[in-house]
Every structure is written in C-alpha cells, then in structure tokens.
Amino acid sequence: MNARLPASVLDAALALDQVSAQWDGDIVRQISEYIAIPAKSPGFDSDWAQHGYIDTVMRNAAAWVEAQKVEGLTLEIVRLPGRTPVLFFEVPATRAAVPGQTPQTVLMYGHLDKQPEFSGWRADLGPWTPSYQDGKLYGRGAADDGYATYASIAAIQALKAQKVAHPRIVGLIETCEESGSYDLLPYVDALRSRLGDVGLVICLDSGAGNYDQLWLTTSLRGMVAGTLRVEVLSEGIHSGDASGLVPSSFRIMRQVLDRLEDSATGRLLPASFHCEVPADRLAQARATAGILGEEIYKRFPWAHYDCGGSTAFTLPTTTDPVEALLNRTWRPTLSVTGAEGFPALKDAGNVLRPYTAFKLSLRLPPLVDAAQAVQELKALLEDNAPYQAKVTFENGGGATGWNAPSSTPWFDKALDGASQAFFGAGCGTIGQGGTIPLMNMLSEGFPKAQMMVCGVLGPKSNAHGPNEFLHVPYAKKLTAAVAHVIAQMPG
DSSP, X not given: OOOOOOTTOXXXXXXXXXXXXXXXXXXXHHHHHHHTSOOBOTTTOTTHHHHOHHHHHHHHHHHHHHHTOOTTOEEEEEOOTTSOOEEEEEEOOOSOOOTTSOOOEEEEEEEOOBOOOOSOOOTTOBTTBOEEETTEEESTTIIIIITHHHHHHHHHHHHHHTTOOOOEEEEEEESOGGGXXXXXXXXXXXXXXXXXXXXXXXXXXXXXXXXSSOEEEEEEOEEEEEEEEEEOOSSOEEHHHHBTTBOOXXXXXXXXXXXXXXXXXXXXXXXXXXXXXXXXXXXXXXXXHHHHTTHHHHTSOOOEEEETTEEEEOOOSOOOHHHHHHHHHTSOEEEEEEEESOOOGGGOOSEEOSEEEEXXXXXXXXXXXXXXXXXXXXXXXXXXXXXXXEEEEEEEEEEOOEEOXXXXXXXXXXXHHHHHHHHSSOOEEEEESSOOHHHHHHHHHOTTOEEEEOOSBOTTOOTTSTTOEEEHHHHHHHHHHHHHHHHHOOO
C-alpha cells in the first residue's frame, strides 16, 4: 500500500500528467481562440472601448475560469470609469492558519492586452491566425502573456486534485500592461483591502534563458517612451530649391540624439541614466553566462548576406556572455521604434520634408527612477535646438524598473525543487530587459513578499515581433512548477 502524502507535498508526476492533459485537451484551444481576437493594448488602439476586443477577451477568460468550478473560487470583472477592466478572482485557504501569524496570500498576475501586429510574419503565420506546430502555438499575445490566466487556474486545479493544502490565493489580470499599466495602480488601490497580506507574487509575464529548466527573473529594466519631433518648415519644399539653405530635419534629429547616445558604441551619455550593478546580480550574471554561453546572443535572427562565398552575419555589440547579459538587463539603451514624416519609398520625390518624428523607447537600469528620467530626457532633447528648430518630446511616459528582494530559504528551496522535479535541472536566475510596471508597485506595497517572476518567453519566442510563439511543453512544466511552489509556501 502506498503511504498517503503529507498535505503540503505535491506528487510531481501526477501533477504534470494532469496539467499536461488539461493543456492538450482545453487550454491550447482556449489560447488559440484568444489569439484570433486583436485585443490591442489601449496605447495602440485609442478606440479600444468601441472596438470591444479587450472586453471580449476579458469575458472569455472569465467564463472559462468560472466553468472550471474550482472549489471556493469567486470571480468578478472590475471596471473603473474610463479605464480598461481587470479580472479579480479569489480562492480561500484550505490549510489552518499558524497561531499568532497573519495568514499569507498568494497573488497571481497576468495580462490579456496585446502588442500590435508588426510586420515580417512567415507566409504561413499571422498575428491573429493561431497555428500549432511542433509544440509551438504561434500568434500574437499567446506567450506575452495570454496563457497566464489559464496556467494560473490549472496550477490551482492541480493542488485541488491532490487535496494539497494551500494558502489563500487571489488573481489580478489586467488589460493595460503593454501600454505601461497606467490603469493598474487605481485598481490596486481600489482592491488593496481585498488583496490581503501578500507573501508570494506569481507573475507569469517574463522570460526564460532556455527551455531546459525553471528560470526566476531577478530584475527588470524600467522604460521611458515618447515621440521626438523636429519641425523646420510648415510644408515640404523642392529639395533642389531649399537644400543647403533650409536645415534638414533629419540632420537636426541626428544632432539632438547625439546628446543622448554615443552612436559609435550605443552607450547613453547622461550619467544619471546609469546605476551600479549590485554585487549579487553581477554574481548571478556570471553564473547564468556559464549556463547559456554564446546562446545569449546567437539566439537572435541576425541579418546575413553572402560575402565572397561565405555567409556574413551582423555582429552583436559584445560576444562576452557576461557583458551581453548586463547590456540587456542593467544598462540603459535607446531604440527608435517608429517614425513619421517619411513618405514610402515609392512615393519619395525630391522634397525636403517639413518634419521628422521618431518614437523613442529608452530602457533604464532597474534602480533608476523613471519619472526623473522623463524630465531629464525632455530637457536634454528640447533645450537649445540647432537652428532654433521646433523640437518637442511629448507623451513621455515612464515606468521604474525592479530589483527583486532577497530570497528566503524556503523560496530558494521551493524553486530549485520545482525545477528539479519538472525539468531535471536546477533553477536558473536571469535579469530581463523588459518592463513589468506592477512588480515595482507590489514590491513597494508588500516589501516582505517573495516574487516568483517567470515566463515562457525563451529563445526565439519573439514577443512583440513577428512569429511570436508559446512553447507549450515548457508552459506545461511551468504550470506544474507554480503549483509546487504554492504548496511549499509556509505560513
């Protein structure tokens, strides 16, 4: 006769079997239907309320959660006037409280809004056309991170199926994350009394260094975004008539950006946009570099061309794995993500254009304050414009990054145990170059909480770009790992 497992122990093999069956039998189909709905974040769809796509994915997710009949679960779609909705669910604790201690709550987080389409999708794929091939589910938003709601509930169901005692669990699923989560803080304030004493945050909106082990995100960069516009004329003028006398708006744009970035190296010039890398994060970067090696930079789809019979590839900024990790996690970087004022090539006549506008995305180290950086960046770009051109930096929103709190012994043990149980390898740690505004808010509001920030965005998954995919075999194991960690949470 098999001995009965203690109430806090999850049978790993049984949990993975159940989770896998649920993914294969239902969740892949649910996410496929989600992919087909163009629920773009409000920053990319100003008419989101009229279009109704965000409401549709929210209602669909809520209906699915309710259909699971999770014991004790209550759910509601919360709406504040003029803001995107959130999904809030609650599952009461099934284990006795420790005398003299405040019961701890697990907060599970995800989002349902999406990035826009982008170009360059393979001929057999598309942003709103789900395609399941070789264990990968292609389509916009699947991995970033429409799966999170479904995986969170499946993890809870795995605990329930084995009658493993668990703490109180709440879920918060937003629809404004890809726009900087500017709608989220009012909801956190409105729901604060219902969140409880959060001791563990599970955020399934992050990345993985590979698909061979569980990865814990230890830091996130912040971000400043806005539109830099340079105007020199009220209308376009024949370039033969005006060039040499009217300064090019593009040349002025180059001069203004030279104040911010060394174009030869990509290093940002203002010292205030940099910070010192903490010693523990530097040590983790070295350990992670030892695991991933050259794959840190080889995983990108580099442009290539024929060069005298051999193939030449674009080179990365560095081939040192440690420096590569630090460049994408702890150092500021400028990207130009959009442009206006340029006609299409087929329509480009000999005209000196009246203006040039660039959409800038400035990634900040985790410890740099974004609000201050917005003001400094605006002054740097706008003041003393060359030729007294009209230079403006507008819509300068920002989100401060995040550095994870120190891990407690139970958390480290639970993560490594989950990684060993479901992947056969220890848990890895990695900083991420993206931004999840909620994490900084939660760390400030719940400074003692442990932060399980994980995700399925591994090599080539390509969130925000073409051919985004969800690695389903990895997602199954991650779902089971979440259940394992919840079961190990003390208190």
